[in-house]
């Protein structure tokens with residue numbers, strides 16, 4: 001099978017490693033890719049959000065399967081354009097990707113499907129925003145209604161800051177605060193059949209102890225030793241299948257990766273958000289543990305044959321990834337610094353590029369993801385942090401507590 005992978009971040013490097021390791025893949029092409037992906041794939045240039053350009057590349061490269069990594073191309077209709085050329089594509093239509101592209105649409109679908117989530121109001125003016133904030137009380141949760149690369153959400157006790165964020169965004173969803181540990185559950189689906197991957201947890205705040213501003217994600221681990229038994233079955237029954245059924249009913253069947261972000265509250269799991277693609281950096285750990293060949297699984301979802309796919313097999317143990325971020329991330333990441341020590345298995349490239357002389361340079365806020373598996377979380381942490389220690393990047397920073405509470409049995413469930 002010839003596979004074309006669209007994107008060039010850490011998630012796509014993790015996808016590339018999984019696809020390249022699948023014996024059914026004889027040629028892997030990535031566009032635009034990155035220097036890490038270049039080790040396992042042929043790189044091509046493309047504007048990932050240009051539907052016609054990606055569709056033309058799929059035809060030109062004779063792809064049997066196109067895998068779309070990031071959300072922006074999905075929302076822009078890239079999957080529709082590829083499908084229109086008769087090429088199998090892993091990734092939902094633009095209409096179905098609105099589940100991620102519009103928080104209001106996601107709330108409408110959840111309400112129609114009876115999915116447990118935070119109560120919410122969509123607001124477009126300061127008075128309505130103020131009323132919504134006072135309705136729910138602190139802590140305040142204010143979300144940009146559109147795509148914001150994981151950075152459009154402000155959670156704060158400061159009413160003025162909440163109002164400011166609402167004014168800056170224009171159209172916002174203001175919702176009830178959900179208290180409890182968070183879970184990311186990835187579900188591979190062809191629109192009807194749905195296969196959950198291992199639940200993972202990511203770390204959104206920039207600083208140790210969940211301090212500082214939200215980021216795209218500073219690290220992740222899987223599986224979750226503290227997860228209640230039956231969690232995945234419950235989420236499949238109460239969230240995933242009702243949501244997929246509602247999307248079919250609405251005429252927007254969702255085929256691809258449904259990312260369910262949950263809080264495990266005293267009243268049970270509640271949806272925080274849906275995404276229409278693999279999460280970054282949780283993908284790095286989930287795919288490191290997946291033994292089932294990845295391309296076959298994604299191809300089954302892309303061709304409506306997932307019901308006939310064999311059950312997934314997982315490697316024993318645990319996975320941990322630690323993001324190495326550039327100086328100034330998330331507010332004002334500095335790029336263009338030389339990186340040393342990145343040339344080792346387990347180092348996933350998230351924001352890198354090659355200089356003309358071949359030197360590896362930082363090219364984004366999240367630069368590398370040090371990823372390791374081990375017999376348990378403690379062992380995986382040790383290896384992941386040893387990888388971090390081997391990286392040299394001026395001014396870089398990382399969290400020191402990724403998976404620490406879980407490894408020490410200190411994650412508690414409310415209620």
Ligand code: AMP
Pocket residue numbers: 118141143150151152153155175176177178179182204214261272273
């Ligand atoms: P989102 O982009 O919707 O995932 O939000 C980013 C982060 O903000 C989430 O991972 C949570 O940590 C936090 N968050 C979002 N919505 C809520 C909520 N209703 N209650 C508590 N925390 C939230």
